[in-house]
Amino acid sequence: MNIEMIRAAAARLNGHARMTPLLNSPFLDGLAGRRVWIKPECLQHTGSFKFRGAWSALSALDDATRSAGVIAFSSGNHAQGVALAARMHGVPAVIVMPSDAPSLKIENTRALGAEVVLYERGSGDRDTIGAELAAERGLTLVKPFDEPQVIAGQGTTGLEIAEQAAAVGVVAADVIVCCGGGGFTSGIALALEAEAPGLRVRPAEPEGFDDVSRSLRSGGIERNNAVSGNICDAIITPQPGDLTFPIMHRLCGPGLVVTEDEALYAMAQAFLRLKLVAEPGGAVALAAALCRQDQIEGDDVIVTISGGNVDPDIFQRALDTLA
Amino acid sequence: MNIEMIRAAAARLNGHARMTPLLNSPFLDGLAGRRVWIKPECLQHTGSFKFRGAWSALSALDDATRSAGVIAFSSGNHAQGVALAARMHGVPAVIVMPSDAPSLKIENTRALGAEVVLYERGSGDRDTIGAELAAERGLTLVKPFDEPQVIAGQGTTGLEIAEQAAAVGVVAADVIVCCGGGGFTSGIALALEAEAPGLRVRPAEPEGFDDVSRSLRSGGIERNNAVSGNICDAIITPQPGDLTFPIMHRLCGPGLVVTEDEALYAMAQAFLRLKLVAEPGGAVALAAALCRQDQIEGDDVIVTISGGNVDPDIFQRALDTLA
Numbered sequence: 001m002n003i004e005m006i007r008a009a010a011a012r013l014n015g016h017a018r019m020t021p022l023l024n025s026p027f028l029d030g031l032a033g034r035r036v037w038i039k040p041e042c043l044q045h046t047g048s049f050k051f052r053g054a055w056s057a058l059s060a061l062d063d064a065t066r067s068a069g070v071i072a073f074s075s076g077n078h079a080q081g082v083a084l085a086a087r088m089h090g091v092p093a094v095i096v097m098p099s100d101a102p103s104l105k106i107e108n109t110r111a112l113g114a115e116v117v118l119y120e121r122g123s124g125d126r127d128t129i130g131a132e133l134a135a136e137r138g139l140t141l142v143k144p145f146d147e148p149q150v151i152a153g154q155g156t157t158g159l160e161i162a163e164q165a166a167a168v169g170v171v172a173a174d175v176i177v178c179c180g181g182g183g184f185t186s187g188i189a190l191a192l193e194a195e196a197p198g199l200r201v202r203p204a205e206p207e208g209f210d211d212v213s214r215s216l217r218s219g220g221i222e223r224n225n226a227v228s229g230n231i232c233d234a235i236i237t238p239q240p241g242d243l244t245f246p247i248m249h250r251l252c253g254p255g256l257v258v259t260e261d262e263a264l265y266a267m268a269q270a271f272l273r274l275k276l277v278a279e280p281g282g283a284v285a286l287a288a289a290l291c292r293q294d295q296i297e298g299d300d301v302i303v304t305i306s307g308g309n310v311d312p313d314i315f316q317r318a319l320d321t322l323a
Numbered sequence: 324m325n326i327e328m329i330r331a332a333a334a335r336l337n338g339h340a341r342m343t344p345l346l347n348s349p350f351l352d353g354l355a356g357r358r359v360w361i362k363p364e365c366l367q368h369t370g371s372f373k374f375r376g377a378w379s380a381l382s383a384l385d386d387a388t389r390s391a392g393v394i395a396f397s398s399g400n401h402a403q404g405v406a407l408a409a410r411m412h413g414v415p416a417v418i419v420m421p422s423d424a425p426s427l428k429i430e431n432t433r434a435l436g437a438e439v440v441l442y443e444r445g446s447g448d449r450d451t452i453g454a455e456l457a458a459e460r461g462l463t464l465v466k467p468f469d470e471p472q473v474i475a476g477q478g479t480t481g482l483e484i485a486e487q488a489a490a491v492g493v494v495a496a497d498v499i500v501c502c503g504g505g506g507f508t509s510g511i512a513l514a515l516e517a518e519a520p521g522l523r524v525r526p527a528e529p530e531g532f533d534d535v536s537r538s539l540r541s542g543g544i545e546r547n548n549a550v551s552g553n554i555c556d557a558i559i560t561p562q563p564g565d566l567t568f569p570i571m572h573r574l575c576g577p578g579l580v581v582t583e584d585e586a587l588y589a590m591a592q593a594f595l596r597l598k599l600v601a602e603p604g605g606a607v608a609l610a611a612a613l614c615r616q617d618q619i620e621g622d623d624v625i626v627t628i629s630g631g632n633v634d635p636d637i638f639q640r641a642l643d644t645l646a
Contacts, residue, residue: 021344023366026407027434042598043346084349111350271638275365275600275631308598312642315594319635 001148001247003194006155006187009052012059013156016088017052018044020157022164022302025273028286033293035300037170038286039161040276042308046112048234048282049154049184049306050081050144056153057142058085066091068138073126075101076234077307078144083114094139096130104311145183146241154184158191158201161302165196170300172198176256176285178306179203179212180235182244188304189251199302202253204285206232206260212240212248213255221245231260231314234307235281256288256295263287267318270305279310280318324471324570326517329478329510332375335382336479339411340375341367343480345487345625348596351609356616358623360493361609362484363599365631369435371557371605372477372507372629373404373467379476380465381408389414391461394453398424399557400630401467406437417462419453427634468506469564477507481514484625488519493623495521499579499608501629502526502535503558505567511627512574522625525576527608529555529586535563535571536578544568554583554637557630558604579611579618586610590641593628602633 023038041049058066069092072082079095086093095109099118110116119129134141143150161175175192177185182203189201203212209230214222223239230236240248258266263280266287270278278286285303289296346361364372381389392415395405402418409416418432422441433439442452457464466473484498498515500508505526512524526535532553537545546562553559563571581589586603589610593601601609608626612619 018344018346021341021366023341027431030434040598043344047598108350111353268635271600271635275363275370277594277598277600312591312594312645316639316642319639322635 001151001190001243003190005148005152006159006191009056009149009152010156010159013052013055013153016055017156019160020044022168023274027273028269031269032289032301034298036289037165037168037300037302038274038305039157039302040274040305041157042276042278042282042305046077046080046084047307047309048077048081049157050077051084052156053150053153053183054078054081054085054142057147057149058089060149061140065140068140069093070142071096071130071134071139072142072144073130074144075105077309079109079114080112082142083109083112087113094133096126145181146243148243151183151187151244153187155187155191157184157304158188159195161188162192162195162199165199165302170302171196173298173300173302174253174296175199175201175302176204176288177201177304178235178282178285179205180281181237182212182240182248184304184306185212185252186244186247189247193251200253201251202256203248204256204258204288206230206236206263206281206284207257209236210255210257213257215240215245216249216252216255219249232263232281232284234279234309235284256292258284258287258291262291264318264321266290267315268321271319272322276305277308277310277315278305279307280314282307324474324513324566326513328471328475329482329514332379332472332475333479333482336375336378336476339378340479342483343367345491346597350596351592354592355612355624357621359612360488360491360623360625361597361628362480362625363597363628364480365599365601365605365628369400369403369407370630370632371400371404372480373400374407375479376473376476376506377401377404377408377465380470380472381412383472384463388463391463392416393465394419394457394462395465395467396449396453397467398428400632402428402432402437403435405465406432406435410436417456419449468504469566471566474506474510474567476510478510478514480507480627481511482518484511485515485518485522488522488625493625494519496621496623496625497576497619498522498524498625499527499611500524500627501558501605501608502528504560505535505563505571507627507629508575509567509570512570516574523576524574526571526578527611528578528580529553529559529604529607530580530582532559533578533580536580538563538568539572539575539578542572555586555604555607557602557632558607579615581607581610581614585614587641587644589613590638591644594642595645599628600631600633600638601628602630603637605630
């Protein structure tokens with residue numbers, strides 16, 4: 001992994017992924033006690049940054065390999081990113097999902113042109129099913145985060161942050177990134193190391209699922225005790241990746257951890273002050289900026305909103321915090 | 324009013340107003356039966372396009388006049404736009420509001436640095452209060468729409484649409500604009516006449532408050548029977564402006580009219596597919612694209628989302644349509 005891969009990914013994404021804006025609000029500045037700059041990847045195609053990594057991975061394949069199609073395991077944002085990137089490339093995508101995935105997510109993935117293969121969470125072996133399909137049809141696996149071209153694609157967000165922060169005169173600040181397996185976090189960290197060394201990435205995670213924060217403290221890969229049971233499910237993975245962790249360990253500042261209620265509060269503020277729909281996992285970085293002021297230094301802070309794919313009932317819970 | 328005023332306003336807004344992106348979603352394309360391109364002014368400063376006109380008007384004043392301050396009558400988006408534009412210019416703003424305006428709107432306007440002067444809707448004469456204050460302090464009135472520099476500011480949205488539509492290869496399409504007094508609509512129409520003559524503006528309005536649509540049909544200024552009693556209140560005015568109507572009459576295609584339920588439906592789709600918060604009045608153009616397909620021609624349609632300042636309870640009504 002190096003900055004040249006991120007620059008090459010940016011060239012491949014140009015004209016296909018969106019360059020999301022850098023937003024701010026005087027109200028958020030007041031709540032956070034410093035200027036807050038928002039990078040809203042909820043406005044990216046398919047509603048999350050995952051489209052960047054998916055496009056990067058697909059566009060890096062040679063024509064013959066790509067034509068045979070791709071496969072991914074996901075019931076969430078990665079599935080939608082891969083499905084749309086495959087459709088835009090005109091190649092088949094197979095998405096393997098548990099049969100108890102929300103029907104809306106299955107429908108959305110199908111509507112984006114992918115073939116959805118369901119497996120039984122209890123009895124079916126996801127990896128075996130995937131491996132068989134891949135072998136049979138010559139499909140290429142697109143991993144969600146521990147994959148160099150995926151990290152490179154997510155890192156293009158960091159190139160944009162460097163340019164946009166410079167344009168508003170911000171050269172030194174913490175950049176808080178919503179963190180699951182670390183693809184988004186490590187990609188942005190690599191981009192900023194090269195392009196804006198005064199900007200330091202810090203991962204944000206939900207309380208109780210802070211594997212990356214603990215790993216950064218211990219210096220080795222730590223696991224979560226559970227991978228479900230939190231509204232921030234989109235950014236919960238068992239542990240940091242073998243590729244992403246060394247990058248984060250070398251480049252990132254200490255992690256920031258927020259509660260579910262704080263994530264809902266940040267969603268409500270994004271609604272009120274930015275007119276953006278953030279999903280709970282996508283709001284943890286903003287929550288950290290608003291609720292962990294004493295753990296952040298400087299006059300400015302940059303935060304990512306990593307996605308906006310949230311069910312209406314969860315969004316209503318965020319709105320209820322405003323009543 | 325002419326295109327040179329809009330170009331000059333764009334130069335003054337550069338670096339102060341946001342250039343909002345042009346968004347799309349394959350799901351909306353499916354619902355609308357054609358490609359839908361979204362210009363989301365809910366992402367503009369203060370959550371609506373009104374900031375553009377306010378900045379344009381303030382920046383066009385000479386220094387001495389501007390230093391004395393500005394005054395506006397509004398309880399809504401225009402108030403917030405003028406308040407922030409004044410604060411960014413470092414000059415005082417007085418906003419005259421009815422005493423029964425929602426407390427959140429009063430608080431927001433004060434938080435943006437404006438002095439709020441309340442009057443009793445029944446007994447107080449708003450215009451007298453405003454005229455006295457203006458005379459006493461030398462304040463300049465910033466009218467909400469029937470004012471050349473305000474129209475020029477709103478028209479900068481049209482310059483951006485022309486450029487962004489060309490970038491995605493759209494040279495002929497209807498451009499549906501959420502329409503109240505006509506400042507936004509006429510400004511965009513003037514900009515497109517000069518920069519993208521294949522793009523034709525069409526106003527969208529709420530059912531029962533379709534003064535502009537009726538005026539376009541009759542050829543003369545028609546009034547609404549009421550100016551309240553609809554969730555699209557942000558875009559309801561008594562009648563089109565004396566300056567805006569002749570421009571709309573010369574340049575706009577037939578109006579499109581949607582129901583409250585259709586506006587709520589469009590808000591829900593903006594939530595689901597664009598991750599944007601639209602206010603009811605800001606969603607009427609998208610509602611027209613989705614629900615009046617037979618009144619629109621061509622493979623593409625461009626729609627504005629004019630604002631996103633919506634109370635949580637109204638937003639919940641939109642989300643309820645998804646259940």
